Amino acid sequence: MILAIAILCGVVGLLVGAVALIRRSDRRLGPGPGTPSTPSTPATGGAPDPIAAYLDRMSGELALPAADVAEVRAELADHLQDSIASLEAEGFDRETAIREALGRLGPAAELGRQIRAAHQSTRRLLAGAGGGIFAASGAFVLGYIAGGFMVAGLAVGLAAITAALAAVGLHLPDLIQDPHGIGGNSILIVLATAIAALAATRYAVRTSASLSHRTPQAFAVFWAVAGGLGFGWWALFGLHGYQSWPTVAAELCIPVAAVAGALLRTERPFVRAPRLAIVVGLIAVIVLPLILFAATGVSSVSVSTTGEATSFQMSDLHLDTVAPMAPTKWLPEAEVISGDYTVDYASGATVVSADRLAGPSSSTPDTTLPIQPLLSNWRDIRFEAWHAISIDLPGPGGIDTHYTSPFAVQPATLHGDSLSASFSFQKYRNAGSWWIVLTAVGPDGHRYRLDIGGGDSTSFNGSAWDWLTAPQ
Amino acid sequence: MPGRIRGQLLKGTTTLLVLTVLREGELYGYEIALRIRDRSGGAFAPSEGALYPALHALETDGALEASWRESDRGPRRRYYKITKAGLGMLDAHAEEWATFSLGMARAVGGADR
Numbered sequence: 001m002i003l004a005i006a007i008l009c010g011v012v013g014l015l016v017g018a019v020a021l022i023r024r025s026d027r028r029l030g031p032g033p034g035t036p037s038t039p040s041t042p043a044t045g046g047a048p049d050p051i052a053a054y055l056d057r058m059s060g061e062l063a064l065p066a067a068d069v070a071e072v073r074a075e076l077a078d079h080l081q082d083s084i085a086s087l088e089a090e091g092f093d094r095e096t097a098i099r100e101a102l103g104r105l106g107p108a109a110e111l112g113r114q115i116r117a118a119h120q121s122t123r124r125l126l127a128g129a130g131g132g133i134f135a136a137s138g139a140f141v142l143g144y145i146a147g148g149f150m151v152a153g154l155a156v157g158l159a160a161i162t163a164a165l166a167a168v169g170l171h172l173p174d175l176i177q178d179p180h181g182i183g184g185n186s187i188l189i190v191l192a193t194a195i196a197a198l199a200a201t202r203y204a205v206r207t208s209a210s211l212s213h214r215t216p217q218a219f220a221v222f223w224a225v226a227g228g229l230g231f232g233w234w235a236l237f238g239l240h241g242y243q244s245w246p247t248v249a250a251e252l253c254i255p256v257a258a259v260a261g262a263l264l265r266t267e268r269p270f271v272r273a274p275r276l277a278i279v280v281g282l283i284a285v286i287v288l289p290l291i292l293f294a295a296t297g298v299s300s301v302s303v304s305t306t307g308e309a310t311s312f313q314m315s316d317l318h319l320d321t322v323a324p325m326a327p328t329k330w331l332p333e334a335e336v337i338s339g340d341y342t343v344d345y346a347s348g349a350t351v352v353s354a355d356r357l358a359g360p361s362s363s364t365p366d367t368t369l370p371i372q373p374l375l376s377n378w379r380d381i382r383f384e385a386w387h388a389i390s391i392d393l394p395g396p397g398g399i400d401t402h403y404t405s406p407f408a409v410q411p412a413t414l415h416g417d418s419l420s421a422s423f424s425f426q427k428y429r430n431a432g433s434w435w436i437v438l439t440a441v442g443p444d445g446h447r448y449r450l451d452i453g454g455g456d457s458t459s460f461n462g463s464a465w466d467w468l469t470a471p472q
Numbered sequence: 473m474p475g476r477i478r479g480q481l482l483k484g485t486t487t488l489l490v491l492t493v494l495r496e497g498e499l500y501g502y503e504i505a506l507r508i509r510d511r512s513g514g515a516f517a518p519s520e521g522a523l524y525p526a527l528h529a530l531e532t533d534g535a536l537e538a539s540w541r542e543s544d545r546g547p548r549r550r551y552y553k554i555t556k557a558g559l560g561m562l563d564a565h566a567e568e569w570a571t572f573s574l575g576m577a578r579a580v581g582g583a584d585r
Binding site for chain 2: 071074075076081082083104105106110111114115117118119121124
């Protein structure tokens with residue numbers, strides 16, 4: 001409890017501190033105070049204003065945040081006004097007074113370089129680096145929250161469009177193809193993360209620039225590389241969960257968003273949408289889809305089931321696609337091989353085991369028999385994993401006859417009185433629904449099936465890198 | 473230039489001069505330049521081009537604080553105020569200068585001979 005409160009306080013402190021830092025950065029990178037006495041346009045009559053030209057040359061060497069540049073310009077313009085007025089009071093004409101006042105300040109470019117050096121100390125550079133990391137952390141959290149709202153609106157909008165199209169008979173293809181229905185959520189979370197990455201690098205650049213008294217451009221490449229590498233590593237190896245091509249594509253958008261956040265428009269604040277536009281947008285994204293749902297009646301769609309038991313034959317499983325059943329001379333009818341599989345949630349592996357049982361006609365049904373004798377009659381005993389008809393569909397499941405070979409094979413190893421093997425279906429791109437059968441090569445040299453096997457379905461679980469390097 | 477100290481001799485003294493005049497109160501850039509010239513009877517007239525980099529460097533080091541304020545006449549000015557750290561820096565510089573000037577006086581004028 002205390003730990004939870006401490007963590008909550010820490011997060012709130014981080015956000016408050018980051019917001020304060022970001023707002024301060026926005027002010028420093030903004031236009032600054034400026035004064036009417038800082039001309040930057042030619043004087044009337046078309047002749048270039050020597051004061052403005054001097055200040056422009058000096059400003060060109062400053063390479064400071066906009067507010068600092070404006071301050072320096074304003075300060076020096078004030079100085080020149082005072083100096084010129086004083087010289088005119090001493091009897092100089094206006095033109096000579098201006099020339100003399102500018103001469104006393106020295107070469108414009110040199111003055112600009114010296115003032116820049118005065119601002120850009122090593123201490124400020126270190127503060128900029130540290131502040132950039134702090135602001136990036138806060139901006140990431142805030143960006144994730146804002147991104148969550150944005151993608152939620154997007155999801156509602158897409159659902160409304162899908163529903164509307166379905167109502168008129170148009171069905172969008174299932175690009176995600178996730179049997180457990182979590183793929184869509186994965187993409188939305190990843191998109192929110194991409195928005196957070198963009199906000200993180202953007203405010204890292206702006207805060208670093210502000211605290212170190214440098215221009216955002218001075219930090220853009222650094223944070224683009226750091227953000228691209230950091231978020232790229234995270235997107236490839238750090239984000240674990242359901243994967244699909246659309247999900248992986250969305251994940252690879254995260255480092256791209258980080259690089260874009262560091263490079264694009266960092267010298268200017270985000271475009272501020274008018275309040276009316278935000279309200280209209282929210283209505284369009286949330287309210288209209290709800291009206292659409294209500295109008296089309298899609299919200300009440302449900303799957304109806306009759307509850308009738310479906311009878312099926314063994315042949316419906318299409319097990320002969322795998323191999324013919326073992327002849328009784330080598331596997332007596334009084335015996336059966338019974339398989340079982342469990343998912344090891346720690347490793348994500350599906351562990352398969354098979355036992356030799358005294359069968360239904362035996363006087364001692366379901367008695368486990370030593371399996372070693374099998375090893376003398378059979379060789380190359382292995383578990384084969386085949387793509388299967390989805391068990392979510394009506395029917396018994398069984399082998400998908402579109403395939404002529406298993407997608408994964410593991411040799412059966414003896415453990416006590418059982419044969420076992422381990423599959424990592426979660427690391428296969430298209431494992432989906434699968435059916436596992438125990439097969440072996442008999443004394444006649446042909447491969448036979450030793451059991452009827454069993455099936456289930458598995459979603460891919462891993463990183464984007466796991467997906468990209470996964471077997472089919 | 474008679475009555476004026478050559479620029480080379482002034483190098484390194486701008487910080488001491490700026491901190492000294494700001495000990496008496498807040499001033500803006502042009503006022504600081506005038507005050508130094510007036511206080512030294514025209515002997516010290518730091519380059520105006522060197523004044524602003526020195527002011528900004530002192531601000532970066534925390535010796536000065538700057539703020540924009542309305543002036544008695546004319547537009548808003550950027551006023552400089554010496555900080556506690558600046559006072560410490562002034563004492564250190566003044567001591568350094570006293571040692572230096574005494575040494576120079578002895579070496580050049582033979583005061584102890």
